[in-house]
Amino acid sequence: MIFAYNPKYVSDTLLVITENDNGLEQTVERKGNVARIQTEDGRVVGWNFFAISDVMTIEGTGQVTLSDEQVAQLNELMRDAGFTEELTPDHEPKFVVGFVKTCEPHEDSDHLSVTEIEVDNGATLQIVCGAPNIRKGLKVVVAKPGAMMPDGMMIWPGELRGVASYGMICSAKELQLPNAPMKRGILELGSDAVIGEAFQVGK
Structure with missing residues (x-):
């Protein structure tokens, strides 16, 4: 929500x-x-x-x-x-630190990768990523389903070239971080980043 x-x-x-x-x-x-x-x-x-x-x-x-x-x-x-529906509070952070557990080439693409990202307490998300610097072992920022990017784009489960994807691995530019590099690629976090910890967008 x-x-x-x-x-x-x-x-x-x-x-x-x-x-x-x-x-x-x-x-x-x-x-x-x-x-x-x-x-x-x-x-x-x-x-x-x-x-x-x-x-x-x-x-x-x-x-x-x-x-x-x-x-x-x-x-x-x-x-x-006069409406009968109810909204349910949702306190799960939508931007979190993730760990790239696996990273394999997409079978139907020469630039996409299919990753398995740990996002909290062993929970994982399959995310298709097109960044050239994605690789196993990185700590990254994940926009989970239900996130709204700073530019207003909403993140929902979807498919890329026939493979299910449940979120997005973000670049500094997409997160609108200060002094974000213009070159293409996802944001690589330091080894001290804590998997599952909320990431403050725009900070």
Whole structure:
């Protein structure tokens, strides 16, 4: 679940993205200051909360983090508007330090690699990566499914050349880090980076 807030460009509206719409047509049902967004196959993929600053103070812009109390407030707004769904708090960090356990050439590409990345306590994600410097043994920054990149791109499970990929291994430029090198390639972290630890984007 992605919370996004940018009053300068999207007015005083909190956007909540709950699922990938897969490019399907969307319908919007608005009741008061709450709008539910559904795809043509009936899936709820997001919510808009208008005039949100009348209800709560949101810190930051872009992808933002809400407390359990704030999520409870959103659920109350939804109930008061007549919707029956509920949002569930999600405190799992979406940008984390990962360790490249395996790295093999993609069978249907001359530049892609299929990696197995440990992201926390032995949990792994298969990620297809096109960076020239990807290799076994690196510590890297992983954007997990449900992450919003600084440029607004959302990360969802997908496929590259027929191989499933569950996230993205990030470059310093993609993370909009200060003094990010212009050359192509993922960010290589030092040996002291802790696998599974949250990574602060833009820091």
